[in-house]
């Protein structure tokens with residue numbers, strides 16, 4: 001992962017430990033009831049892909065154990081990982097693009113209900129993504145996959161030559177010459193792997209996204225409701241299709257790109273179709289980026305305006321994330337696909353302890369606060385979910401009391417200690433295991449390996465019935481909290 005040049009070492013800390021009186025008076029542990037969103041307190045575990053589904057997207061026992069373990073810590077809300085809405089293969093990520101996935105998801109909901117004693121609301125994050133391919137071997141690309149266009153022939157002065165001679169010649173050229181001959185996308189396909197964009201209007205299935213996506217999302221939401229989920233989170237963040245529609249880089253010329261009014265159009269159409277497809281008390285919110293953190297990304301005033309439009313349309317919550325784009329991702333190795341969390345914007349999404357002068361904690365707070373303030377000034381009370389490096393009570397409570405957010409989401413801290421909210425709530429703040437923001441978990445995610453935390457994955461390995469990772473070295477869920485009272 002990319003790291004800021006300063007490489008200042010930041011250390012997470014448990015902060016000031018609250019006593020039971022302070023917890024009882026706290027905003028963090030006060031209920032939130034706003035519209036359809038009813039939470040027992042302000043604690044939230046955001047989506048985290050654990051790479052535990054079957055290759056064809058079904059829920060496994062390992063998924064049940066993973067989400068069950070978070071539920072045992074009784075967060076007010078638990079968001080199931082980014083789950084594919086299409087009926088197409090996507091590796092060991094959960095899928096919801098067909099009714100055959102419903103029984104597995106039903107089991108997931110039951111497990112979360114059982115483990116949390118019914119205290120945790122279950123939401124599932126619905127995602128659509130475009131095609132991406134692995135970086136090819138240079139010679140294989142030039143001799144087999146590249147479309148030998150008239151422009152290439154002209155640039156080589158080989159208009160009448162047979163195709164195999166053109167390919168042979170291309171293979172013999174050094175990169176410096178080749179870069180001047182291939183167009184930008186061909187060069188990208190060779191050096192980083194082919195990747196579709198929402199602006200690829202020459203591709204019929206990309207042009208038709210505004211026609212097909214609303215129903216795909218709506219069908220997925222209906223299945224989520226059938227499976228017993230309390231709601232869905234529309235994934236409008238990071239590097240994926242819907243975020244690309246909102247992005248300042250979206251230049252589509254069909255009324256779904258360009259101005260902010262056009263960029264927000266499909267996200268609103270998707271929301272309205274989803275809303276109409278589910279029951280009146282089913283929660284529908286969205287996760288989107290307060291800041292894209294890439295060149296030409298949407299400016300913050302546009303994002304605040306999107307948020308206001310989402311609130312006006314009746315979304316039940318707005319969850320704000322940051323960065324995580326393909327635009328500045330690291331060049332992948334041959335045979336690997338580009339990964340959106342490897343560049344500076346990826347760092348902004350999941351900053352680690354080696355950081356710059358701003359540090360890895362709360363990098364999204366000021367942008368989130370501005371978005372929230374804008375919605376409030378427009379007269380909407382829609383709850384805002386804030387995240388980013390939250391790992392202790394002081395910060396979480398401060399976020400709520402200083403107008404950053406209405407609900408506190410903690411991803412890595414909840415992975416480091418799935419009981420941490422419960423420990424705070426029950427007066428055991430001193431027992432919280434604090435995340436060190438090493439991003440060992442994120443490294444596993446990047447390699448599509450089962451995600452675990454280095455603070456516990458080698459502990460108590462002789463525990464009876466323990467599930468281990470495929471490499472046989474790591475336990476897959478955190479050990480149980482051995483309460484002292």
Ligand SMILES: Cc1cc2nc3c(=O)[nH]c(=O)nc-3n(C[C@H](O)[C@H](O)[C@H](O)COP(=O)(O)O)c2cc1C
Nearest residue numbers: 046047048049081082350387388389410411412445
């Ligand atoms: C292993 C891992 C998987 C993640 N998967 C998702 C995901 O599926 N959807 C999503 O919106 N964010 C995902 N995230 C980002 C987190 O939800 C969160 O926004 C980010 O980690 C910053 O919060 P934190 O500092 O509390 O970890 C993932 C993060 C991690 C560490």
Ligand code: SF4
Nearest residue numbers: 435436438439441453
């Ligand atoms: S591996 Fe554990 S300690 Fe390291 S960042 Fe991930 S959750 Fe935190």
